[in-house]
């Protein structure tokens with residue numbers, strides 16, 4: 001029998017049950033739901049709707065039910081539609097008559113909104129923490145190879161030499177923005193909906209700020225209808241995770257390229273690669289491909305929820321139950337990728353010789369010649385054209401660019417620019433890719449990391 005059986009003459013059709021039950025996926029919310037119930041008990045005691053003794057009995061029973069879940073011995077009954085009803089049903093069984101008072105002045109609508117906010121608050125912190133750890137792993141790869149440099153690319157064409165650490169830190173900055181966003185979302189969701197009831201509050205003398213305070217929420221809802229129907233916080237969490245996923249997919253794609261024989265810039269540790277069922281020589285970067293591939297479902301989860309929310313009339317609608325699976329999936333998947341990628345970067349050997357010789361490509365010096373001409377007073381457009389012609393001549397005549405420069409009286413004074421690493425060293429403007437600018441960036445990076453960690 002369901003908890004609402006009083007109103008109905010026949011039991012629910014099994015197809016409707018299968019369609020509407022959510023215990024199969026929302027049971028993971030048990031601890032957050034019980035935390036919400038504990039706070040609600042204090043609201044009831046405060047309002048003298050249950051006595052202190054009754055309240056204590058409910059609290060002890062909630063502890064017992066939580067222990068059953070923790071130990072994996074909680075038994076779902078056929079009538080438990082979702083985690084909230086399962087817990088209430090079990091409390092009633094164990095606590096006796098007082099169990100029937102637990103749901104006083106509460107609806108599943110404010111209960112589920114509260115539970116999900118508590119879950120999301122923890123989940124976002126965990127994702128943020130893991131994203132910071134991945135950022136550390138990226139920076140550590142740079143620190144392990146302090147002098148390594150490589151071609152920086154635009155259009156995936158070699159453009160200018162960059163320090164490896166500079167390149168990796170570009171990814172780190174994107175992760176730090178992700179963390180900032182995750183923590184912003186966490187602050188915005190820090191509003192307790194508990195006490196909103198089904199949609200309009202209650203005639204009973206409750207003070208919702210009591211549970212809000214106990215649950216560590218920064219604020220209590222101001223509008224009961226908004227409280228039960230707002231899922232902005234889920235959409236925001238899904239967006240933040242999706243964008244993080246987009247960043248992870250870019251790192252994944254890059255690792256796929258770097259570990260190919262064509263690039264050969266990096267080698268993943270064996271523990272982070274997979275073999276082939278047929279080809280004995282294969283060492284595949286599946287970790288990187290999955291980091292790239294998981295992004296699809298993260299974006300899909302966001303899109304799905306936005307479409308679910310679109311056009312919903314106020315206030316609670318059962319459609320909102322569809323908020324959970326995408327959220328659980330996105331959190332779970334992104335944590336898997338963050339942990340695996342962090343390990344993969346920690347296992348990575350950067351093949352500095354290969355990357356360096358690619359970066360010492362003669363043509364990457366073209367801009368340095370043009371900029372030296374600028375130093376000598378030639379307008380940049382003119383310098384660009386002159387050097388462009390020189391590059392064209394090298395390509396047409398198949399003469400090495402450096403030989404052409406060294407052999408041309410008009411340019412031979414620039415031959416020193418071809419010294420390996422010379423071009424990299426010249427990239428010294430603020431935020432640039434060369435070693436001289438790296439220190440200032442490091443200071444800012446350390447400071448930003450400290451700020452974000454302090455918010456966790």
Ligand code: ARG
Nearest residue numbers: 022082108109112316320321
């Ligand atoms: N499992 C439901 C959900 O996740 C609980 C709320 C049901 N509320 C209701 N009025 N039927 O949304």
